[in-house]
Every structure is written in structure tokens, then in C-alpha cells.
Amino acid sequence: MPQHIGIVACSAEGAALCYRTLCVEGAQFLGPHGHPEVSLHTHPLSDYMQCIDRDDWRGVGALMLSSANKLARTGADFLICPDNTIHQALPFIEAQSPLPWLHIAEVVAARAVERGFRHLALTGTRWLVESEIYPEKFAARGLSWTRPDAAEREEINRIILGELVQGVFTPEAVATFQRIIGRMKGEGCDAAVLGCTEIPLLLDDDRSPLPTLDSTRLLARAALQRAMQGAPTPPG
Numbered sequence: 001m002p003q004h005i006g007i008v009a010c011s012a013e014g015a016a017l018c019y020r021t022l023c024v025e026g027a028q029f030l031g032p033h034g035h036p037e038v039s040l041h042t043h044p045l046s047d048y049m050q051c052i053d054r055d056d057w058r059g060v061g062a063l064m065l066s067s068a069n070k071l072a073r074t075g076a077d078f079l080i081c082p083d084n085t086i087h088q089a090l091p092f093i094e095a096q097s098p099l100p101w102l103h104i105a106e107v108v109a110a111r112a113v114e115r116g117f118r119h120l121a122l123t124g125t126r127w128l129v130e131s132e133i134y135p136e137k138f139a140a141r142g143l144s145w146t147r148p149d150a151a152e153r154e155e156i157n158r159i160i161l162g163e164l165v166q167g168v169f170t171p172e173a174v175a176t177f178q179r180i181i182g183r184m185k186g187e188g189c190d191a192a193v194l195g196c197t198e199i200p201l202l203l204d205d206d207r208s209p210l211p212t213l214d215s216t217r218l219l220a221r222a223a224l225q226r227a228m229q230g231a232p233t234p235p236g
Helices: 013-025 045-053 059-072 085-096 104-114 133-140 150-162 171-186 215-227
Strands: 006-007 038-042 079-080 121-122 145-147 193-194 212-214
Touching: 006 013, 006 059, 006 150, 013 215, 038 059, 038 121, 038 145, 045 059, 045 085, 059 085, 079 215, 085 133, 085 150, 104 133, 104 193, 104 212, 104 215, 121 133, 121 171, 193 215, 212 215
Parallel strands: 006 038, 006 079, 121 145, 121 193, 193 212
Antiparallel strands: none
């Protein structure tokens, strides 16, 4: 049988896209309407933001660990978190976690190497792009990266928290991301990491100046691959 996937969610739009991807793309492994068992738990986004705003990453980790323990009790076999920013807290709790995790930045870095990219434009919340979540994984694979400048970080952060997590997607936001990614393309980037799990709902390869690495769907697909290890493929 496929393994049971546990989703430690944070913001609704990104978690919903991850869940939908698991359910829709699971059919390629299990036949029409098939997908592995999936459980999701989330604390209110406001609880996470209170911790993040005061730079309390151990507090963020405590919320993640609480979700992990609940998911373990539901029977999940491993965990994913469709939120890039709160991966900053993962090192604080991994040793206490009842289940193993797939790391979103590791999944994205692996895909970048597979596709032959070398220099990545990083987008996401200001906490994400100022952290080492992605650079650590990129450096381990010989990849380089460019971050948005300070003003761009604030602009992207405003769009993510003020619009995208609320399900608001505007042409003006698309234009902002296109301008910022276009600038980083001019600095030698050959692909853009959509490092907030809501950004893929706003931007894709057709609307981006650079090929995109969709962190949300890549994480879901990696989870499907892991869940199906050892499970039989459907006939035909």
C-alpha cells in the first residue's frame, strides 16, 4: 500500500494547492481518482505570524511539532510542509519529530540540478529570502543564487501577506514579480524559484521572464514518489 502523507500546513492557499496536486497527480500511480491517503493539520496562520513577527523560530517549531504529533496519531508515515518560510524552524524540532520530513528546499534544489540550472533567482517572503533555507541546499549542490534587493523583498512580502495568502491575485502583482525576476535574469539567473507556496498560483513559465521551479507542486510530487515506494503500479 502507498504510504500515508501528512501535511503540516500553515497558509491556506499554498496548502490547498499542495493537497490538490497530491490528489490529482496521484492518479498516475494509482489509476483514476486514486491517490495515497493524506491527512492535513494546521494551526491558525495568525499563531504562526505572531511568532514570526517577534523572530521566535522556536515558537514556530513548537507549532509545527504539535501538528506533526497530531498527524502521527492519525497514522501518517512521513511529513511535508507546504510553506517555505517556516522551514527555518525545522532544525529546532527534527530530532523530536515523531516522523521524518521531506525538505522543500532540498526537493527544489534537486530538481534544479536535474533540469541543468546553475544560477537561481530566489523569491519568497522577506524572512525566506534573508534566511539560509535555500542557500544551504543550493550550495550543497554547487548552485549559485541571487536574492531580491531590500526594496524588492518588502514589495514581494507585502504582496504575499497582503494578497496571495488571502486568495487575491492581481495583474499588478504579476507585473511586480515579472519586473523583479527580469532584473535578476539580467544578473545571470537562469531559473526562478517560486519560494512561497502561493506564488505558483500567480506566476508560471508562461508569465515569468525565467523558467520557474514551483516549490509547491515539486514538494507534492516528491511526496507522491516517496509514498509510492514499494507500492505496485496500476495495470495498463
